[in-house]
Amino acid sequence: MKISEVSEQSGLSVDTLRYYEKIGLLPPVNRTDSGIRNFDELDLRRVNFIKCMRAAGLPIEVLIEYYALVQQGDETIEARKQILQKQRAQLVTKMAEMQETLDLLNHKIQVYENAVLKKEQELTD
Amino acid sequence: MKISEVSEQSGLSVDTLRYYEKIGLLPPVNRTDSGIRNFDELDLRRVNFIKCMRAAGLPIEVLIEYYALVQQGDETIEARKQILQKQRAQLVTKMAEMQETLDLLNHKIQVYENAVLKKEQELTD
């Protein structure tokens, strides 16, 4: 699978995919004879996992660290679990904050809606 | 209220507060005779609103635009409402993405937990 196809499928830009490989977030992807990247199924899954984690705001650094541990085999399972647990906790916190913001936005919007209604009423009074 | 107190109360750094005023996200705050900022109740509320919105990822630009409309009075109520609605929609989308990520994290952590259990079991076999 060519980089443009991976880009299309994942929603990450071609530049971002190359950037991820350059900094080691993606492993060196296999190439054709002429040097063109040829993403395989495993690469694909990794790209999508990364995309999901990044969308939720997990730092690239953390993901690199995580994959470094994956690389090192089974003894690192506990460490990996702990990384994920920590990120999960942070995610939960962030979602709670966002829920608060959402409530506040809903409230404000409601206030504006009432203001509009009141204005209309004044016009027809 | 002095800037350090506002900082403490809001959790935003002193530098950030001054930065927000500099870029026009906060209005020019009243000063004492010797030029020291003296935040009033209204400033306080604005700071806390901004903090909440920023924590949820609303861009500074949008907030500046919003307050510019507030400044212009009642004719802009509809426009303000639309800004908030748009941001709310984006927030809802983002929260849904984060929920997906959370589910995935939970799943992965579960897999690791099982792996640990299995390993322990092998040891006692």
Added chain:
DNA sequence: TTACCACCTGGAGTTGGCTCCAAGTCAAGG
């Protein structure tokens, strides 16, 4: 065979949002 297009590279530039610094002013306490 030449024109085009997608790919490649290293490296520079951009964006958003702070964060820090140097140099200066003031009010209060010892």
Added chain:
DNA sequence: CCTTGACTTGGAGCCAACTCCAGGTGGTAA
């Protein structure tokens, strides 16, 4: 009086995460 500490300013620096660019290669199609 003088030192200390919190405040002031303009501007520079920093960080994460891209994003763009110039210059080059290689396969396909008119």
